[in-house]
Amino acid sequence: MAYSTFSQEKNDALQEPMFFGNPVNVARYDQQKFEIFEKLIEKQLSFFWRPEEIDVSKDRIDYGKMSDHERHIFISNLKYQTLLDSIQGRSPNVALLPLVSLPELETWIETWAFSETIHSRSYTHIIRNITNDPSLIFDDIVGNKDIVERAEYTSRYYDDLINYQQAYNLHGEGVHKTDVGELDINMHDLKTKLYMCLMSVNVLEAIRFYVSFACSFAFAERGLMEGNAKIIKLIARDEQLHLSSTQHMINLIRSGQDDPEMAEIAEECKQAAADMFKEGAEQEKEWAEYLFKDGSMLGLNKEILCQYVEYITDVRVKAIGIDPIFNVTKNPIPWMKTWLASDTVQVAPQEVEISSYLVGQVDSEVNVEDLGDFEL
Amino acid sequence: MKQKVTVTVNGSTELVCNKNDNLLRVLEKNGYEIEYECQEGHCGTCRTIMTDGEVEYAYEPVAYIGKNEVLPCSAIIKSDLNLTIKW
Numbered sequence: 001m002a003y004s005t006f007s008q009e010k011n012d013a014l015q016e017p018m019f020f021g022n023p024v025n026v027a028r029y030d031q032q033k034f035e036i037f038e039k040l041i042e043k044q045l046s047f048f049w050r051p052e053e054i055d056v057s058k059d060r061i062d063y064g065k066m067s068d069h070e071r072h073i074f075i076s077n078l079k080y081q082t083l084l085d086s087i088q089g090r091s092p093n094v095a096l097l098p099l100v101s102l103p104e105l106e107t108w109i110e111t112w113a114f115s116e117t118i119h120s121r122s123y124t125h126i127i128r129n130i131t132n133d134p135s136l137i138f139d140d141i142v143g144n145k146d147i148v149e150r151a152e153y154t155s156r157y158y159d160d161l162i163n164y165q166q167a168y169n170l171h172g173e174g175v176h177k178t179d180v181g182e183l184d185i186n187m188h189d190l191k192t193k194l195y196m197c198l199m200s201v202n203v204l205e206a207i208r209f210y211v212s213f214a215c216s217f218a219f220a221e222r223g224l225m226e227g228n229a230k231i232i233k234l235i236a237r238d239e240q241l242h243l244s245s246t247q248h249m250i251n252l253i254r255s256g257q258d259d260p261e262m263a264e265i266a267e268e269c270k271q272a273a274a275d276m277f278k279e280g281a282e283q284e285k286e287w288a289e290y291l292f293k294d295g296s297m298l299g300l301n302k303e304i305l306c307q308y309v310e311y312i313t314d315v316r317v318k319a320i321g322i323d324p325i326f327n328v329t330k331n332p333i334p335w336m337k338t339w340l341a342s343d344t345v346q347v348a349p350q351e352v353e354i355s356s357y358l359v360g361q362v363d364s365e366v367n368v369e370d371l372g373d374f375e376l
Numbered sequence: 377m378k379q380k381v382t383v384t385v386n387g388s389t390e391l392v393c394n395k396n397d398n399l400l401r402v403l404e405k406n407g408y409e410i411e412y413e414c415q416e417g418h419c420g421t422c423r424t425i426m427t428d429g430e431v432e433y434a435y436e437p438v439a440y441i442g443k444n445e446v447l448p449c450s451a452i453i454k455s456d457l458n459l460t461i462k463w
Contacts, residue, residue, distance in 0.1 A: 036438065039436070039438045040438055043418055043438050237414070240413060240414050240418055240419035240421075241418050241419075241438070243419065243420075244418055244419060244420055244438060244439045244440060247420060247439070247440045248440050251440050251442065311411075315411050315421060318423070319420060319423060319440065330409070331409070331411055336413075337412065337413065340413035340414065340419075341413065341414060341415045342414040342415055342416045342418070
């Protein structure tokens with residue numbers, strides 16, 4: 001079934017599955033099969049922000065004062081996030097849009113990917129501020145073994161799905177010779193690859209980003225790199241929404257409300273999904289080891305970060321019907337909650353310890369000498 | 377006078393609170409450490425099992441809420457509740 005940007009076959013989107021039905025023709029939102037995706041779009045649009053709104057100028061001074069091992073932690077995380085969001089800014093569009101059959105889901109995927117491009121732009125904003133030569137940082141990303149290995153794990157599932165769906169769109173089911181070798185294309189395998197790809201994205205949004213978030217917020221807890229932390233806070237808010245969207249897709253599939261064959265596939269893949277989460281968590285723990293190889297930072301070390309990875313992995317897997325893997329019952333980094341809370345419930349800036357808020361404040365200390373010039 | 381309601385946890389512990397109280401605050405006040413993040417129902421981190429009762433949401437949640445689940449962070453208690461908290 002060739003993909004068309006304008007399928008002229010008349011279809012009722014309310015009867016279509018999320019994926020592998022008729023391609024979307026008219027982008028209409030007056031009716032929705034799964035209204036949640038329209039709500040996610042509205043929420044994401046209401047979250048819109050631009051990196052330039054956040055003043056990161058003080059970060060340059062903080063960065064200049066950091067020790068070498070703290071710079072390693074900061075820059076390595078930034079590099080990793082840059083690569084992950086580079087992948088996320090394009091892959092949902094390339095991999096999922098040709099398969100989607102619901103207008104609201106199609107638009108959600110585009111809105112989701114667009115917000116990832118804002119994240120990518122914000123990393124450039126941060127990096128430009130702390131170094132005179134951003135190329136030194138950007139050029140190292142694809143040559144860094146520790147970063148590439150982990151990012152490759154996510155992109156592998158996207159690429160696998162893209163290769164299969166392209167062959168399917170061109171040639172239909174059957175055995176076909178392609179640039180990536182001989183592929184045996186059948187709908188069941190294609191749907192399985194989609195499900196595992198969604199799961200891999202879920203792992204990325206559920207746990208992978210959070211190691212980097214924890215480090216950024218740990219610096220800010222000490223009053224360092226607060227501009228960066230404000231940007232990461234906005235990125236984290238977006239990622240919470242993206243995590244919810246993949247959880248919705250996975251749970252709609254699992255529940256059988258969507259495509260009965262996909263529900264069977266979800267059941268078949270249950271153990272593979274749990275294994276993927278476990279492997280993802282182990283990779284993030286290895287990353288924590290790489291980050292802290294030259295020394296810890298005040299308030300955060302490898303052990304605490306590894307416990308946190310295990311803790312949030314258990315929280316995340318429960319959301320998609322998988323039993324806890326590590327059975328860690330206590331959050332080892334309780335202050336993360338403060339940074340991950342939405343602005344709608346945040347107290348006024350002067351009530352929290354964001355020291356950059358105090359820039360330009362009036363010195364309220366008054367000595368007797370200060371009044372020496374006064375005449376009555 | 378505020379109307380009292382009872383939140384029963386794991387079938388035994390009874391927490392008496394006011395109708396229209398925030399569920400997360402009630403649980404925290406009584407020593408339950410519920411993991412939460414966004415506090416407005418879009419991340420779903422605080423997802424908890426609720427087998428009986430009625431809540432309303434301060435913010436319309438966009439996070440996934442399964443059958444018999446509640447998001448305490450933004451849930452306003454409207455009746456007696458029955459919760460199962462595993463951790």
